[in-house]
Amino acid sequence: xxxxxxxxxxxxxxxxxxxxxxxxxxxxxxxxxxxxxxxxxxxxxxxxxxxxxxxxxxxxxxxxxxxxxxxxxxxxxxxxxxxxxxxxxxxxxxxxxxxxxxxxxxxxxxxxxxxxxxxxxxxxxxxxxxxxxxxxxxxxxxxxxxxxxxxxxxxxxxxxxxxxxxxxxxxxxxxxxxxxxxxxxxxxxxxxxxxxxxxxxxxxxxxxxxxxxxxxxxxxxxxxxxxx
Numbered sequence: 001x002x003x004x005x006x007x008x009x010x011x012x013x014x015x016x017x018x019x020x021x022x023x024x025x026x027x028x029x030x031x032x033x034x035x036x037x038x039x040x041x042x043x044x045x046x047x048x049x050x051x052x053x054x055x056x057x058x059x060x061x062x063x064x065x066x067x068x069x070x071x072x073x074x075x076x077x078x079x080x081x082x083x084x085x086x087x088x089x090x091x092x093x094x095x096x097x098x099x100x101x102x103x104x105x106x107x108x109x110x111x112x113x114x115x116x117x118x119x120x121x122x123x124x125x126x127x128x129x130x131x132x133x134x135x136x137x138x139x140x141x142x143x144x145x146x147x148x149x150x151x152x153x154x155x156x157x158x159x160x161x162x163x164x165x166x167x168x169x170x171x172x173x174x175x176x177x178x179x180x181x182x183x184x185x186x187x188x189x190x191x192x193x194x195x196x197x198x199x200x201x202x203x204x205x206x207x208x209x210x211x212x213x214x215x216x217x218x219x220x221x222x223x224x225x226x227x228x
Contacts (some may be wrong), residue, residue, distance in 0.1 A: 063090045066220035071112060075213040079133055079146070079202040082109070088221040089200035094139050095225065097186075097194040102226035105134055105148070105184040107201045109219040114155050114176060117212045128155040129206040130214050132182045139197040147199070148184035155211050199223055 006023045009015055067084035074080075082088040088107070097103050109132065116128070132151045137144045155174055182201070188194050201221050205211050 061092070061095060062222075062224040064220060064222045065090065068218050071215050071217035073213055073215050074130065074203050074205060075208070077205050077208050079131075079135065079204045082107075082132075082201045082203050082216065082219065082221075084217060084219060087200070088219070089198055090221070090223045091198040092139075092196055095196045097188045097196065097225060099188050099191055099193070101188055103147075103184065103186040103188075103196070103199075103223070104226060105186075105199060105201075105221070105223045107132055107134070107151075107180075107182040107219065107221050109180045109203075109216050111153070111176065111178045111180060111214050112217050113215040114174060114211065115213045116155060116174070116210060117208075118210050127207045127210040129153065130155070130203065130211065131206065132180060132201060132203050134182070134184050134199060135202055136199040137197040139195040142197075147186055149182070151180065151182035152206075153178065153180050155214075 005026075007019050065086055065088055067086070070084040072082065072084055111130070129152050131153070133146050134148050135144055136147045153175070203216065205214065
């Protein structure tokens, strides 16, 4: 529970009416800031805590970019920025992630179409893959680097097998209109601040000889900083 100091009297002590009245007066002035369920099991709720905008206790710098109208044709095999007008980049200039603080990001994207050049039964592990990843720019060094994991998705779903004479025929089916997701939970475990200029979402195709393009759209990109 939240702590309200009171005067403790041991057995045999004399009790002062003025001190007792002062304690009860303090209860009256302070308890109006407490929620009615303050004594229950999960007593710590947002109404119990002042969260000033200048120095938020829990989180701050929440940003969201979303698009449901534009599309983008992806036909490259190096990570490049997702741009559905607007571009999926959140620019801070100088966002400080202190030791122990957390940077959270989430990308949700729809793959609307795909074009393949060669999908055969000898397909290698990553040949039909497209990928999403977050990148950030260090505001101090100016270095742009990936942050967090890479989300990989496959174009092919399964092989439909039929057995006409004289042998088997194998044809692939494709994952189209697939919702793709990527989440980041970066905890600054170093002893120094990480100062971020911007963070953005990027996409690439692993092997253009197999998967020549995908069309993406209907996406959203959210980022927030969680404090201590």
